[in-house]
Amino acid sequence: MKPAPPASPQSAGTPYPLVLDTLHGRVAPGRLVASPTGHVLASTVALPDAPAGPLTRFGLAVAEATPESAFGEGPAADRFAVALLTAHRELLDATLTHTLRHLEGRTSGSTTLLAKQLVAGQLADIALRLAEDTAVPEARRHAGRDARWRSHLRLVDIGRDLLRLLGASGFLADGPAGDLHLAEVVGNVYLHADTEDADE
Amino acid sequence: MNELREAAAPAGTDLLDERSRELADHCAAMAGRLRAIGMRLDQDPDVITEFLHEPEVRFPVQGMLPPEYRSVGEFPARLVEASSTVLGQVVATEQVSYGDPNVLLASPGPSLSGGAVQALADEQQRKRYFGRLTSSPTHTFFALTEPGKGSAATELETTLTPAPGGGWLLNGVKCYIGNGARAQLGVVFCRRAPGPWGIEAVLLDTSAPGFSGELLPSVGLRGARISRLRFQDVTVADEDVLGAQRSPSRRGLYGATYILYRFRPGIAAMAIGCAQAACDYLVTHRPTLPRRDRHRLDSVLDRIAAVRHRTYAVARDIDAGVVDVAGIGAVKARAARVAEDATRLVAELLGPACLIEHPWVEKTYRDVRAFDLMEGTTNLHAMSVFQRLLRDRAAPQPVTERAVDGAARH
Numbered sequence: 001m002k003p004a005p006p007a008s009p010q011s012a013g014t015p016y017p018l019v020l021d022t023l024h025g026r027v028a029p030g031r032l033v034a035s036p037t038g039h040v041l042a043s044t045v046a047l048p049d050a051p052a053g054p055l056t057r058f059g060l061a062v063a064e065a066t067p068e069s070a071f072g073e074g075p076a077a078d079r080f081a082v083a084l085l086t087a088h089r090e091l092l093d094a095t096l097t098h099t100l101r102h103l104e105g106r107t108s109g110s111t112t113l114l115a116k117q118l119v120a121g122q123l124a125d126i127a128l129r130l131a132e133d134t135a136v137p138e139a140r141r142h143a144g145r146d147a148r149w150r151s152h153l154r155l156v157d158i159g160r161d162l163l164r165l166l167g168a169s170g171f172l173a174d175g176p177a178g179d180l181h182l183a184e185v186v187g188n189v190y191l192h193a194d195t196e197d198a199d200e
Numbered sequence: 201m202n203e204l205r206e207a208a209a210p211a212g213t214d215l216l217d218e219r220s221r222e223l224a225d226h227c228a229a230m231a232g233r234l235r236a237i238g239m240r241l242d243q244d245p246d247v248i249t250e251f252l253h254e255p256e257v258r259f260p261v262q263g264m265l266p267p268e269y270r271s272v273g274e275f276p277a278r279l280v281e282a283s284s285t286v287l288g289q290v291v292a293t294e295q296v297s298y299g300d301p302n303v304l305l306a307s308p309g310p311s312l313s314g315g316a317v318q319a320l321a322d323e324q325q326r327k328r329y330f331g332r333l334t335s336s337p338t339h340t341f342f343a344l345t346e347p348g349k350g351s352a353a354t355e356l357e358t359t360l361t362p363a364p365g366g367g368w369l370l371n372g373v374k375c376y377i378g379n380g381a382r383a384q385l386g387v388v389f390c391r392r393a394p395g396p397w398g399i400e401a402v403l404l405d406t407s408a409p410g411f412s413g414e415l416l417p418s419v420g421l422r423g424a425r426i427s428r429l430r431f432q433d434v435t436v437a438d439e440d441v442l443g444a445q446r447s448p449s450r451r452g453l454y455g456a457t458y459i460l461y462r463f464r465p466g467i468a469a470m471a472i473g474c475a476q477a478a479c480d481y482l483v484t485h486r487p488t489l490p491r492r493d494r495h496r497l498d499s500v501l502d503r504i505a506a507v508r509h510r511t512y513a514v515a516r517d518i519d520a521g522v523v524d525v526a527g528i529g530a531v532k533a534r535a536a537r538v539a540e541d542a543t544r545l546v547a548e549l550l551g552p553a554c555l556i557e558h559p560w561v562e563k564t565y566r567d568v569r570a571f572d573l574m575e576g577t578t579n580l581h582a583m584s585v586f587q588r589l590l591r592d593r594a595a596p597q598p599v600t601e602r603a604v605d606g607a608a609r610h
Contacts, residue, residue, distance in 0.1 A: 171426075
């Protein structure tokens with residue numbers, strides 16, 4: 001399979017739904033990529049006629065796939081899955097920078113929270129885990145659906161730990177928490193390694 | 201509507217007496233209706249006004265009111281009385297939250313501010329506060345947290361200064377205050393003088409000039425309606441300073457800590473209720489799991505049972521006058537974490553696109569993340585646990601100083 005497009009569409013803080021639209025456009029120009037389950041997730045701008053749902057206020061629309069969709073399996077879907085993980089990783093990287101700045105501006109007693117040993121250790125651990133995920137060799141990281149799902153779960157872990165460090169501001173929909181929630185939902189739809197077969 | 205859950209009493213409830221179990225059953229029967237209302241609140245938290253007449257919405261608030269202000273004849277008095285203790289509040293809150301925690305948080309009523317009034321106010325202040333709550337549906341708030349300092353009560357910067365013509369002026373900003381922007385009445389913690397005993401709690405009518413509230417968009421738990429509040433030269437009358445007749449060490453800061461310790465197990469109970477509900481939802485929708493996945497679910501259920509048992513224990517101790525600060529923080533932190541882990545596991549085991557196809561799961565997945573940051577983050581409580589660990593097992597002095605220095609507040 002082809003490696004992920006080296007996109008960094010959210011470097012300037014682009015809202016995640018618009019990042020998602022960019023990924024759709026790069027992987028399947030003029031079309032939207034459907035998940036293996038037959039869903040299409042894109043911004044409310046790209047899917048203006050999609051029914052309103054709980055994610056609409058985050059700017060994300062959900063629609064059923066149509067014959068025009070780039071459908072759920074094959075090279076386009078693989079490239080899209082890889083690009084989703086790249087975008088998630090970049091979002092986490094930006095959130096890490098945001099968290100460092102945020103904690104530098106918060107004080108407890110006479111010091112910033114950033115100077116607290118507990119906080120510093122957690123931030124360092126997060127940075128290491130993020131770097132580690134990036135360092136997983138391509139052939140292994142994108143070996144298949146299971147590998148991509150493992151990577152997604154690692155990224156979700158990192159994101160949750162980062163948001164905890166942001167305290168209550170890590171729960172605001174118009175900050176990193178909103179975008180990271182969408183990345184988690186999109187991963188659940190496009191990247192999930194189906195375990196249904198294991199029911200036997 | 202008990203079809204949401206298994207018939208047997210949840211594991212970890214062995215500390216409950218017969219009356220508490222009856223209370224739990226009473227609240228458990230509300231779960232289905234509360235879940236339906238909770239889904240509506242996630243779309244629009246202000247629709248709570250459509251449901252204020254419903255017993256499922258009215259009952260949970262009753263135990264938070266002093267006996268003379270409770271609804272007479274509407275609910276079994278023994279159950280209302282049972283729900284007025286800390287353990288009773290925990291039992292009721294867990295079951296109500298199994299249905300949906302947003303309903304409780306969105307409802308008018310005393311919230312934490314009622315606890316502050318009960319703890320600090322003189323008789324006239326109590327009458328004014330609770331009289332207003334019972335005369336018409338009234339939302340209230342408890343304003344402690346500030347943008348730069350979090351919920352560190354000793355460091356708050358909102359000021360209370362003497363007004364030129366008598367009384368006081370309130371100035372400052374509070375952040376992440378539940379129901380703040382839609383409340384009619386609240387309690388604001390502020391600084392009158394330097395030091396821990398210079399903190400006061402004042403009653404505030406939100407129609408006062410200089411008060412403004414702004415809703416903050418939260419990822420989940422939207423019923424809480426977290427808000428940013430601004431006070432610009434808001435006039436506070438002498439009679440609105442809570443507990444002015446008390447010594448400084450028995451009012452502002454004392455009131456804040458007293459209330460937080462008493463209500464914190466309730467946050468744990470919300471998290472436990474949501475975690476159990478998520479696991480039961482999975483079992484209902486995917487009754488046959490592969491052995492490996494069943495082990496993962498059972499592991500989460502073990503943790504839920506353990507934190508439930510410990511939450512009941514600290515609540516029972518508070519009722520007995522024993523306040524284990526580290527233990528209270530620990531159950532809140534651990535319950536929040538297991539709720540997050542439970543919803544993540546359920547989202548994984550329900551399969552691809554379940555966060556789209558199961559809207560309640562997606563909502564709960566968002567909601568439970570609030571419990572980590574409500575009333576102190578996990579890091580803050582972890583430091584409290586660590587300090588007790590040192591006190592119990594190590595030479596205290598030098599290391600304790602390091603622990604204090606390393607404490608984090610969010």
